[in-house]
Amino acid sequence: MSGLTVVNGLGRFPRTRPRRLRGAAWSRNLVAETHLSVSDLIWPVFVLDGEGQRETVPSMPGVERMSIDLLVDAVGEASNLGVKALALFPKVDPSLKTSDGREATKADNLMCRAIRALKAAHPDVGLFCDVALDPYNSDGHDGIVRDGIILNDETVEVLVKQSLVQAAAGADVIGPSDMMDGRIGAIRDALDQAGYTHVQIMAYAAKYASAYYGPFRDAIGSDGALKGDKKTYQMDARNTDEALREVAMDLDEGADSVMVKPGMPYLDIVQRVRETFAVPTLVYQVSGEYAMIKAAAGNGWLDNDSAVLESLMAFKRAGANAIFTYAAVEAARLLRRE
Template identity: 45%
Template sequence: MAAAGCASLNPMQDRPRRLRRTPAIRRMVQEVHLSPADFIHPIFVHEGAEVSEIRTMPGVQRHTYASAVEQAQQAHALGIPAVILFGIPDHKDAEGSQAYAEEGVIQQATRAVKAAVPDIAVIADTCLCEYTDHGHCGHLVQDGTQWTVDNDPSLELLARTAVSQAEAGADIIAPSAMMDGQIAAIRAALDAAGYSQLPIMSYAVKYASAYYGPFREAAGSAPSVGDRATYQMNPAGGYREALHEARLDVQEGADFLMVKPALAYLDVLRLLRDEFDLPLVAYNVSGEYSLVKAAALAGYMDERRTVLETLSAMKRAGADTILTYHALDAARWLKEGQ
């Protein structure tokens, strides 16, 4: 007899909880599976002689060439297929000349990593903001009362940077400057230099986001004047703009598409997944990392569960690959759970 106040259940009624009853059953029926092979491990490399901590990103460091190699070795041992290198040069100038210097920091780090870990894919971040003394992603000009980047002259610098990175042994070129036409310019330059086989990972949909704050301290790339709102996308923009940017990059020769940031833009990630067949990258950016890390250090959240839940959400939304500062930890946790 049913308890007072409770409706009796039809014996044939669906009971989804049956498939949640034990850990083994839950694993059998789960739809999203994370693997270390899903991750890209980012590495900051500087020209200093010591590894240095990054105040805004607990657990992340600026690495020497030797310790960058160690990071790549750890990633490879955990089953992570790729690293992305962000360079922090000693010298900066208006043109960002160290971005395309033969002995630039990314070029030297790429050679070191490929010599020590030839089987790992090295992705080169192709931008100028870490290398310019003004912190912008190209030629800086004043347009009336605001500062902005002069688009077309900046394409030549980005193309030179991409070719220099290819010559150093990079496996994938990843332009992040959000200049109009940058994929076409880089594709043409790589092809002309004999690197037609190198893929381009386009930061196709990149927003002018507050979530980049910790990265800018880590890389020393905060703009000294103005901001990047004239070339990065409006966070309040809609789906039309995201699709337009992605379509242009596909037409210009991109081999991967990226959404950056990921967590606040899972709907955009899903939009691109439904629209395009190219491999799709989610960038779990520095602010997303630091929010979780700070909460975990304060004892407010379970770091492991939060990170794996967050990364699973990105994969469920459509990401094939996730660029994340949690990569090493997440890979270890996944292996421990096997």
């Protein structure tokens, strides 16, 4: 039989042995097909008002909301580890939440103040800034709600204003995460007309209505306000071709990069998007994914360090260029040890 030989009369053994390449760490590293580095990581962070304020997020072990001063220090530590990009999300005071989300459009809101402080302290760190109304909306939705309907075009008008104040504050990347139709084109036109042609847009192009977002809603304080679900504007988990249509539309409207969210349950979408469009494709290891790893590790059911790095490698293997992960700083330390 081809590829087999008789050794010492003991039987047939293969001439080709894949295990030979796995026998030593240097050899495994030499032939590895996929590589994970700290430059692949984007750290999502939560900012709250005040000074010297720090709050734990019970459903996300190791994750904290921080006031701007503490966040500036934390980002400095992350930058020293090589984490040079972060995604910013605010926890807005409930008294500022309204049905039209108008706080999102104010130039001195918490988000804009945090952007200015972070860019002043760490100009070499890239800021991905969330554009959606759920932190500001008293209804907990990503858009304006009227008679139980999430309004598309009226929401886009607010998202444009929100994008402009964030760009003026110093945002490097505008990240519309709302899934309203047409918002990428409207935001791109507005940014260009206002002179912000250098500001990138990363479209949450394939964002699914998912059960994995629960801890995030806890972190930004929108969980209690949410009425109903988000299935009329976020994608159906049963669909893959629809994701390609959404990505194609956002690219046509001017997106510089695209996002698939959540991550692990949608690796097939990451792969299809990357192979179909060959554009910068990002993925979000969302709060529920992170929480599951931490809960299992906390109970001794998984080795935390191995599970964190293995999960991130899966995104790279599927074709992601970069990964939003709450474990970014932790992973940076682990990668230094390897």
